[in-house]
Amino acid sequence: SSDLWASAFGDPGSPANTVEYGSTAAAARTDFAGFSLCRRCAMPRPARSRHCFTCRKCILDLDHHCMFVHNCVGYKNRRNFVLFLLYAVVACLEVFGHLPLLLIT
Numbered sequence: 520s521s522d523l524w525a526s527a528f529g530d531p532g533s534p535a536n537t538v539e540y541g542s543t544a545a546a547a548r549t550d551f552a553g554f555s556l557c558r559r560c561a562m563p564r565p566a567r568s569r570h571c572f573t574c575r576k577c578i579l580d581l582d583h584h585c586m587f588v589h590n591c592v593g594y595k596n597r598r599n600f601v602l603f604l605l606y607a608v609v610a611c612l613e614v615f616g617h618l619p620l621l622l623i624t
Contacts, residue, residue, distance in 0.1 A: 522603040523588065531593030532579035534564045 554563045557577050559570045569581040571591050579594040592600045 522599040522606065525599035526585075526592070526596050526603050527588040527590050529590070529596040529599060531581070531591040532595035534562060534568055534577055534579060 553566050555566075556562075557564050557570050559572075560575070560577060562577055564570075564577045565579070567580050568577050570577050571581060571584050573584045574591055578591045580597075582592040582597060582600075584591045585600065588600070588603075590596070
């Protein structure tokens with residue numbers, strides 16, 4: 520259940536918004552090589568980042584927005600989400616595995 524909590528309330532991973540995208544210093548350092556500009560939130564985002572229309576922000580390595588945990592599944596909380604799914608499947612197998620024994624007795 521701690522994995523459910525971490526999936527639902529944890530940060531899925533957003534690109535840093537403390538950088539100045541159009542600054543000449545950032546261009547000289549080539550900090551944004553491989554970055555693109557998000558059309559929705561106008562923030563620099565690295566490759567494999569996408570904008571979530573439900574959360575209204577860009578997420579690093581966005582997998583999907585899960586309606587069950589009401590959060591995006593991204594770079595920082597993917598492990599917790601997969602563990603939550605694994606525990607849910609094991610719990611269902613445990614319950615439905617004992618169901619025929621309960622119906623017989």
